[in-house]
Amino acid sequence: MKNLNEDIKTGQFKSAYLLYGEESYLKKQYKRRLTKAILPEDDTVNYAYYEGKGINPAELIDLAETMPFFAERRLIVVESSGFFKNASPEMADYIKNMPETACFVFVESEVDKRGKLYKAVRDRGRAVELGRQDEKTLLYWIGSGVKREGKQIKESTARYLIARSGDDMEKLEQELEKLYSYTLGREEITAEDVDAVCTVQITNRIFAMVEAVAAKQQKKALDYYYDLLALKEAPMRILALLSRQFRILLQVQDMQKKGYDKGKIARAAGIPPFAVAKYMSQSRSFTGEELKRIMDAAAGTEELVKTGRLSDTMSVELFIVEYSGAGNID
Numbered sequence: 001m002k003n004l005n006e007d008i009k010t011g012q013f014k015s016a017y018l019l020y021g022e023e024s025y026l027k028k029q030y031k032r033r034l035t036k037a038i039l040p041e042d043d044t045v046n047y048a049y050y051e052g053k054g055i056n057p058a059e060l061i062d063l064a065e066t067m068p069f070f071a072e073r074r075l076i077v078v079e080s081s082g083f084f085k086n087a088s089p090e091m092a093d094y095i096k097n098m099p100e101t102a103c104f105v106f107v108e109s110e111v112d113k114r115g116k117l118y119k120a121v122r123d124r125g126r127a128v129e130l131g132r133q134d135e136k137t138l139l140y141w142i143g144s145g146v147k148r149e150g151k152q153i154k155e156s157t158a159r160y161l162i163a164r165s166g167d168d169m170e171k172l173e174q175e176l177e178k179l180y181s182y183t184l185g186r187e188e189i190t191a192e193d194v195d196a197v198c199t200v201q202i203t204n205r206i207f208a209m210v211e212a213v214a215a216k217q218q219k220k221a222l223d224y225y226y227d228l229l230a231l232k233e234a235p236m237r238i239l240a241l242l243s244r245q246f247r248i249l250l251q252v253q254d255m256q257k258k259g260y261d262k263g264k265i266a267r268a269a270g271i272p273p274f275a276v277a278k279y280m281s282q283s284r285s286f287t288g289e290e291l292k293r294i295m296d297a298a299a300g301t302e303e304l305v306k307t308g309r310l311s312d313t314m315s316v317e318l319f320i321v322e323y324s325g326a327g328n329i330d
Contacts, residue, residue: 004030004128008037013073016095016104016125018084018118020111025169026130027107031077034105038075046071051079057090064094064102077105084111084118092116095124132167135159135274142172146189149180153189160191166201167272175199202233206241207282209320210249214285218324225320235312236305239319243298250291252276253283294323 007013017034019027039047046068050060060076068074083091083106095104095117104125111118111127121127133141142158165175175198179189182197205224212221228238251269265280266273286294301319304310310318 001030001128001130004126007126008033011037013038013103014125015098015100015102016106016121018106018108018111018121018125018127019130020084020106020108020127021130022109022132023130023169025173026133028170030128030130031079031105031107035075035077038073038103039071043071045069046074047077048075049077049079050081053080053082055081055083057083057088057094060104061090061094064098064104068101073100074102075105076102077107079107081106081108084108084115087115088117092120095120098124132272133169135162135167135272138162138167138169138172141169142176145173145176150187151180151183151189152187157189157191157194161194161198162274164194164200164204165198166203167274171199171201202228202231202241203245206238206245207278209242210245211282211285213320213324214282216324218321221320221324222317225317229313235316236302239298239301239316242319243295246286246291246294246298248279249283249286250288250295252279253286253288253291256280256283297322 004017013034019030021027035047048063055078060078063076064074066074085108092115098104104121106121113119118127139155139158139162142161143153143155146153146158161172161175165171175194178197179193183189183193205228209221209224212218212224225238229235248269248271252265255265255268260268262276263273265271266276269276269279271279283291297319301310301315305312305315
């Protein structure tokens, strides 16, 4: 991101940019910033936008070959094309020798770094991964945003907001907007305000449900289940998330035994780095064999539903009852 910011600051632009990764908020922000920096806002003649699968590479190449109209360059933004997952040799070959009068900005979720197009953009321009941010970065970002609104938030409250609503910056921005409106006329945003208006991400409820299962708190585990049903979550999605949670706990437990550090565990298990300690703590409530048995039981529950032998709502309820009852993981 440092080099990308430098290009925007200096106005020295490359021929091609690839913005990819999980963090939609950052991809949108950098797409907007690049567009604004490369072309004046009222220049619609030299701007083109393409989105989705089925884009014809030849059309993009023809456009890039067309001289810009009273401007230094023509900007072509291509989003969610799939070019970087499915080979696009025409684009890869073109970018290697494309004129300086055109600039491509590609915005993608997934890329194949072994592909010719990725390598061409990396060599001729910039390929920038915009993934989930760590807690330190999110805290700074939240603090800066709150300050711009003329408000205050304690670090502990900002941490609580992340823990409650997740680390997706787009969702966090929506939650912050709700907090700004809710605290109109007040300076400080408190934890009570977060409780009052912010959405609890489903993975947090699943995490809490697993904790209740581990503690043999059957009523609490079922209460979480009924809450999720009330929020219109499908029973089989809840079961899939429960199974995923137990699988992550097994991964974390295994990697911890092998001496992996928290960063490596986070990358391998696909969880935020700041959440690793929480997962490590929860994994200690189960043995490896218990976790494997629970995952097998979840697969068996799914099969019962698919074969029509049990309703989805009832089957997941029975699964929770079975593994949250005292002495039932054996």
